Structures are given as C-alpha cells and as structure tokens.
Amino acid sequence: MAPVVATEINVRRRRMRLTRRMNLVVGTVVVGLLVAVALLSLVWTPLPPAKMQIIHKLQPPFSFGLLGTDQFGRDVLSMLMVGCWNSLSIAVVAVAIGGTLGAIAGLSAAAFRGVFESLLMRICDVIFALPPILSAMMLGAFLGPGRLTAIIAIATFMIPVFARVTLASALQAWSRDYVLAARALGNTRFTISVRHVLPNIMSQIIVQATIQLGLAVLTEAGLSFLGLGLAPPAPTWGRMLADAQTYLALAPWLAILPGLAIALCVFGFNMLGDGLRDLLDPREASR
Secondary structure: HHHHHOOOOOOOHHHHHHHHHHHHHHHHHHHHHHHHHHHOOOOOOOOOOOOOOHHOOOOEEEEOOOOOEEEOEEEEEHHHHHHHHHHHHHHHHHHHHHHHHHHHHHHHHHHHOHHHHHHHHHHHHHHOOOHHHHHHHHHHHHHHHOOOHHHHHHHHHHHHHHHHHHHHHHHHHHHHHHHHHHHHOOOOHHHHHHHHHHHHHHHHHHHHHHHHHHHHHHHHHHHHHOOOOOOOOOHHHOOOHHHHHHOOOOOOOHHHHHHHHHHHHHHHHHOOOOOOOHHHOOHHOHH
C-alpha cells in the first residue's frame, strides 16, 4: 500500500506545481497584453477616442469599427484602449505610493514596536473603516473629480494593507538569526531594517502589490462610475459603464465590453499574484 500512497502523493504534487505554473503563465500573458494595449494607445488608436460621429451612433460591433460605437458615435475600441492606459496608470501610481508609505510604516513599527506599533494599528483600523469610495467622495468635495483625487483615495486605502503585511513579515524577520547577528555587531535598527529585513521580505511586498493592482483597477472603475475619476472626455472603463446604463436594451455591448475589460484586468493581476506567491515563497516551491 505504501508505494501506491507515495505515487498518489507524487501525482498530487505534480498537479499542484502545474497549477501554480499555469497561474503564473496565464497571469503574465493577460497582464502583458493589457500593458501592451495601454502602451499602444499612447501612439495609435483606430480613431481619436473623443471624436464624435453622431451619424454613426450606436452601431453594433463589426458594422462600424471592430467593436461598434457609443451614443455619440465614438469608437468603442479606441475608448477601451485609452481607458486601459488611464486605469492602469492610476492603479500603478496609487499602489506605488500606498505601498511605499505602508512599507515604511510597517518596517518602522517592527523596528521600534511598543507605542508606535499600537498607534499604527489603530490608524490602520480607522482607514479600513472608511471605504475608498467614501474617501474619494470626501476628497472630491475638496479637490474636485480628477486623476489626483482617484490616486489619493486609492493610495490612502492601500497604505494600511501594505503596513500590516510588511509589519507581519518584518516581525518574523526580526526573530531570524541573521538579524540577531546584525544586532550583536552593533548595527542600528534603521540599518538592520534597510539592509537585512527589507530585502528578505521584498517578495511578500511584491506579491501583495500585484494583487492590490487588480483591486486598484476595480476601485478606479468604481470612482469613475460615480463621476469621481478622470473628467470627460478622457475615457475610462467605469464611466463607459455608467454611460451605458441608459442604452442597455439598445446597445448592450456598451456595458458588456468595459465590464469584460475590468474583469479581465482583475483576473490577470490576481492570477499573476498567485503565481508570484508560489514562485517566490520557498515553502511553496519545496512542496
């Protein structure tokens, strides 16, 4: 019976490894295609995304343009391409800002502990209690709708996420032998955090950033849907969904296409994050 059990375990391990590789491959391909489309939109689109052709309004896919036109006769494919750039650029900047500030806060809390750690956790709890959409609405009252409002709202929500992930990982690193050796040599807490702790937890931060990018894209779409994103005529996936509500019966593709784009983007980043986690985590790789 033992050889049979061993064979079954080996088969399961091979299936798990194949699944992990597929997650990484699929996520990389999807995200790579989205990035390529976003970069391509900077230099070329089938038509100017803001160009109105009322005579060709609400044309279905393949009848006028590859993906048809909206209620103003604008090319849907061009709007989706430019919307991809707008969504990804806002998400990347917001996650970069939130991730950097959160990582600094988490590293500092792990290094100094005590009151600073408790204060950071209470601040994180307060921020988590305010959804990013609500935060953006409050910011919009002061800053007005726009790219900056969306970036600040999303980044603010990202800070406690990265702070907690970094703190948990850093606390584990501080108990390792290499950190104890560095402390015995007289290194300061700042030096230990930068030279020893941060490099050893960077993989967790990268994985978390990849997953949070999908959430950032989804949040940006929600803000644009509520009119708190980029101002017209700059196309965004969320506003395309909002504008399509009136024409669901006449032109369902106006809602289906941006909805699929958002879902594909979130799916791609989640798959990429899962694949990177399995690749960078030595415990998963050894299984």
